[in-house]
Amino acid sequence: MKKEAFIERVLLFLALSSISTLLLITVFIFLEGLPLMAHVGLKKFLLSSHWAPTKGHFGILAMIISSILVTLGAMVLGVPLGLACAIVLAEFSPEKVKTLLKPTLELLAGIPSVVYGFLGVVWLVPLIRDHLGGPGLSLLAGAIILGIMILPTIISISIDALSAVPDLYRDGSIALGATEWQTVRRVVLPAARSGIITAIILGMGRAVGETMAVIMVAGNALKIPHSILDPVRTLTSNIALELAYASGRHREALFATGIVLFVIIVILNLTATFITRRR
Amino acid sequence: MFVLGCGRSPKKALVICVAGSTSVQPYAEKLAEEYMRRHKEVRIDIQGGGSSAGVYAAKQGAADLGASSRELVETERDLLEIPIAYDGIAIIVNWRNSLENLSLPQIRLIYQGKITDWAELGLPPHPIHLITREEGSGTRNAFEELVMGKEAEITAAALVQDSNGAVREIVANDPYALGYISMGLVEPRVRAVAVDGVLPTRENVKNRNYKLVRRFLLVARELKPGPCQDFVNFILSPQGQGLLEAEGLVGVVD
Helix, strand or coil, X not given: CHHHHHHHHHHHHHHHHHHHHHHHHHXXXXXXXXXXXXXXXXXXXXXXXXXXXXXXXECCHHHHHXXXXXXXXXXXXXXXXXXXXHXXXXXXXXXXXXXXXXXXXXXXXXXXXXXXXXXXXXXXXXXXXXXXXXXXXXXXXHHHHHHHHCHHHHHHHXXXXXXXXXXXXXXXXXXXXXXXXXXXXXHHHHHCHHHHHHHHHHHHHHHHHCCHHHHHHHECCCCCCXXXXXXXXXXXXXXXXXXXXXXXXXXXXXXXXXXXXXXXXXXXXXXXXXXXXXX | CCCCCCCCCCCCCCEEEXXXXXXXXXXXXXXXXXXXXXXXCXXXXXXXXXXHHHHHHHHHCCCCEEEECCCCCHHHCCCEEEEEEEEEEEEEEECCCCCCEECHHHHHHHHHCCCCEHHHHCCCCCECEEEEECCCCHHHHHHHHHHHCCCXXXXXXXXXXXXXXXXXXXXXXXXXXXXXXXXXXXXXCEEECEEXXXXXXXXXXXXXXXXXXXXXXXXXXXXXXXXXXXXXXXXXXXXXXXXXXXXXXXXXXX
């Protein structure tokens, strides 16, 4: 019994240590970033799009808008594709095909983001530049690359959600005379809803947080984009691009950018939890 | 400001500490490598941190030598300054672009976002795809000082890349792009245009006819005879200068 209690303690300690890391990171980001927000004023920081940190202008509006647009673009691309793929694999594929394709898709998640970025620069960017115009490095390029990058997340979690729906539901629906597609649409998908929403939110989190590939293909300009062919800089790109040489207020401003990113992610996750719980 | 400096262990008396500009850093590392190959008893630590931090470290004595890719300001003039090389900043376009020459004011207007189309430069109309470096970069800093001046700001519409190589790669592939990189990194796929009629060649940089030139400096409180003085002598020797020239810089000594 003593041993039991000891192991419990150890596990509790380990669990707490992982949570405390999160806490430490949070505290650190806020400590580093808040002074700048206080110095500039929250309103000016969030609602100005004039970013020239070495000259004393700290407005990140353009980057907030860009981050949201790139993520939305990735969702428009990634969600229908991923969901369709998950439905086919979970509902309509023979077991053999499934055991072959699912690990392959998960392999997609293991490819480093710099490789996606490189492919984007070499293949996607010239394609956009030559056929659609603009410099090629653009909102569109970022959204397409991210749309592909979030596929494995969306597909594998959606498959798990769909597979978790008991076969009884399917059998019952078919027995009532519904077609297979009706069964999937009206019975299986609603039953797997919370899992699928989780998949989409996690995909969104990946898209918001992705940095390397976006820096490589999105062009990083500081302007609010007027078209999908305009270059954009996301919040994550801003931090990664400039942190190397930043000092003083500039450095604080990058941490403040991190706070905004942090808040966006927290809001995303809370919304997800809220939607799932409301059922 | 970061405070730079090297820890000193009493055992190794022959440690030279160089701190400062990240633009100078790769060249300083090359020099140090070669010097240490010849003098096994000496260790040279090279740190980044930026020009200002490097000059400050030298002034405080935290570093033996500070590396700077900008000129010293009034309050720093009491330091000993040793120019080690010139670096030209080349304005580059794609090899298919026929642009030959830009005036300094034209470059400024382009980077301010006031000239946005190649037609305004006498070429077939097409938007200019403008590329700059990220805030804080040494090359951008020098470009801003030499071209933009105090008032003008680089337009927010410009694409931003975080290395000379990335800028070059885009210009090499995009016939409508215009960017600036360190002169030593120009290669056949991109073409350096003349500025006010002067091409960025070694000779033009050396005799200062080319306008977009910055000096790489080492600064120190004093140069005491010893390994530090010897290292500086090596940098200014034909071998050291040859090494810098091989890396694409222009030497200060003939």
